[in-house]
Amino acid sequence: MNIPTIKDVAKAANVSVATVSRVLHNLSGYSNKTKLKVLQAVEELGYHPNAIARGLINKRTQTIGVLFPDVSSGFSSDILHGIEEVAHEKGFSVIVCNTAEEGKRTMKYLQVLREKQVDGVVFTSEVLKDEYYQALKEMGIPVVLVNTQSHKYMIPYVKVDDRQAAYQATAYLIQNGHREIAMISGTLGDTVAGTRVEGYRQVLEDHDIQFLESRVAYGDFRWESGRKAMELLLADAPPFTALFAASDEMAIGAMGAVFAKGMRIPDDLSIIGYDDLTLAKITFPPLTTVHQPLAQMGRLASDKLIALIENSQDVSSTIVSHHIVERQTVRSKG
Missing domain, CATH: 1.10.260.40 (lambda repressor-like DNA-binding domains)
Incomplete structure (x- = not known):
């Protein structure tokens, strides 16, 4: 034909x-x-x-834009899978933009999406800075946030309760007899990272455990930064028996640093991660972690965005559920 x-x-x-x-x-x-x-x-x-x-x-192109700080990460690919699944079902194409660390290319890609005349944008993980909001407002298209939220602008979002999830992850370590607990947080100044530190800090206070700033190191949610942060903690922090890492990738990087020191997991150090990526299941030993339904978050975001595009109706934000997945990196001291 x-x-x-x-x-x-x-x-x-x-x-x-x-x-x-x-x-x-x-x-x-x-x-x-x-x-x-x-x-x-x-x-x-x-x-x-x-x-x-x-x-x-x-007056539509049947195209949506998606902004990720790191499209190659397991975290981003799981969310993108959900976004594309719904977009495909509803006849939309997806343009994916890698904004790089700290949003170095965010404004550039917002201009690209404007030139492509996308019908809407899914904005993930980054802080929604004023300049980003103004650029999106000038485009006159709907926006949905994933894994982030804005306390300044009324934009619908899809995310877990990061503070509560971090609280429960650290509480899990305490329930297993650990009181000397370190943390590897995400990027200093990042709202998601800050919220997870708040949860960690609060649960320590609730169990009469002193919060020590020296037991908190910062990465960028990627595995390389987790390894470096763990090396720093092992060298400079007061002794600790357990670690909460604010992403699975950083937890896996930290595990590499622990093994390099000749230590064993969980015998010498217990570790809990955050995300429940596929990597968490196949690393050795398999990583205990906080599960957040990344593909579901992507589907919800895509569904909300397309509803805004097609109907111009208001949509509500969604806090999705999380839970701890027990594997083999946390040892009970009891």
Whole structure:
């Protein structure tokens, strides 16, 4: 079967190829009757892509943008899987942008998405800075946040209760007899990281355990930073028997530093992570961690965004549930 061309459209509509091109690019120089004839020919022939004609009619491109600080991470890929699943079901394409650490390329990619005329944006993990919000506002399209939220701007979000999840992760270590507990947090100044530190700190206070700033090291949620943070803690922090890492990747990096010191997990040191990535299941020993339903979070975000695009209706934010997955990296001291 031959794929229809722009010439086929022109012939079917009884107009020139130039006129078809002008219609498809929404330029001037033709009557409304001609425009309707061209769009009808596009639809009837199935000219690639059908979305062109639909977009000219409903002013949409059937495309959404997704901004990730690190598209290569297991965390991002799980969320993206959920986003794409719903987008595909509803006839939308997805443009994925890697904004890099600390949002170095966020403004650049917001401009790219503006030029691509995306219908909406899923913004993940980063702090929604004022400049990002203003750029999105100027684009005039809906936005949904994932794994982050804004206390300044009323934008729907999908996330776990990070403070409560960190509280429960640290409480799990305490319940297993540990009182000297260190933490590897995410990026200093990051709201998600700060909220997890708050949960860690609060549970220590609730169990009459002194919070020591020297037992907290900071990474960037990636495994390399977890290894470096663990090396720092082992060298400089007061002795500790357990560690809460604010991401699985950092927990796995920390495990590497522990093994390099000739220590054993969980015999010499217990570790709990955060995310429940596939990596957590296949590392040795398998990592005890906090499960957050990343693919579900992606699906919910995509569903909310498309609802805003298609109906312009308000959607609510969602706090998804989390739970601890017990594996083999936490030893009971009882």
